[in-house]
Amino acid sequence: MxxxxxxxxxxxxxxxxxxxxxxxxxxxxxxxxxxxxxxxxxxxxxxxxxxxxxxxxxxxxxxxxxxxxxxxxxxxxxxxxxxxxxxxxxxxxxxxxxxxxxxxxxxxxxxxCYAFFDGNETFAARGDEEMRAFYLTDFLVRQFDAFVWQPMGLDRHPELRDMIFGNYERLVYLAQTRDPALVEKAREAAARLGLDFEMRFTGYxxxxxxxxxxxxxxxx
Known part of the structure; x- marks a missing residue:
């Protein structure tokens, strides 16, 4: 396949x-x-x-x-x-x-999966600096609407965005592949959520x- x-x-x-x-x-x-x-x-x-x-x-x-x-x-x-x-x-x-x-x-x-893509030890070592980070993987970038936007009701009630994400500061895209199109989609997702954008290439x-x-x- x-x-x-x-x-x-x-x-x-x-x-x-x-x-x-x-x-x-x-x-x-x-x-x-x-x-x-x-x-x-x-x-x-x-x-x-x-x-x-x-x-x-x-x-x-x-x-x-x-x-x-x-x-x-x-x-x-x-x-x-x-x-x-x-x-x-x-x-x-x-x-x-x-x-x-x-x-x-x-x-x-x-x-x-955020932890094991980043590396469990690496992820744990980041500690408090990650408390205000919201994560996406390649899959979640592709499926942002189906797995984030719609389940959280933001398609029907966009006013909920600041209530749900008000305590976050940045969206961290943990990238498994080097795909410029996915980077752009992740950047757009960060903008929709009102968050700063950061990309980390983790591979698998x-x-x-x-x-x-x-x-x-x-x-x-």
Whole structure:
């Protein structure tokens, strides 16, 4: 599957061929990470990894993520030698980690995708200087209206902008790719929210490390 053709809110299964001497591994992932995972699979020739994504819009209801992940793990368990959950905590308050532990599957460490793209240690070290920052990733830049503007009601009640974002100072775009069109869209999003704009090129950050660990069965 070509990641340039991938829908932005996605439920998919992308199946590779198990490499000789390697068992089948399922990456059970958030749809918001599909492009990045497909890119990592392709550049590293990790053909023994299969990708199955849950809808990215689950992030609008984080309490639903653990149940959705558990259902998908139980459905796929018999087909795979190993399942790796490509979610961080993602607003579940530790519930997803608890569920994954009970299921005997690993997951990406960190509080959310902003942290693991930036690098969990780097993100944590920024501390208080980031308290007034609002983050976007490549996915959220592409889907700004569907995942930010509309769910927050700003399309219907633009007067809510200053109430919601009044305590923020800047929009930080954590860029996975060097795409001038996405930079411009992120800059426009910052202007719409009345925030200063900052871009940081992170690449895939700790996501690449996590997927490599899943691909090679290394302990992370």
């Amino acid at each position: 070509d990641d340039t053709d991938l829908p932005d809110d996605v439920t998919l299964t992308e199946t590779g061929l198990a490499a000789q001497g390697q068992g089948r591994v399922l990456l059970l992932a958030c749809g918001a990470l599909a492009r990045e995972i497909l890119a990592l699979k392709a550049v590293n020739s990790w053909d023994h990894l299969d990708l199955r994504c849950l809808p990215a819009k689950l992030h609008l209801w984080p309490d639903r993520i653990p149940d959705a992940v558990e259902a998908a793990v139980r459905e796929a368990r018999a087909e795979y030698d190993r399942i790796f959950v490509v979610y961080a905590d993602c607003g579940t308050g530790g519930a997803l980690a608890t569920r994954c532990k009970a299921l005997g599957v690993e997951m990406v460490p960190g509080p959310h 950050g700790d996501l690449a490390t996590a997927i490599r660990g899943a691909a090679t069965d290394d302990q992370m």
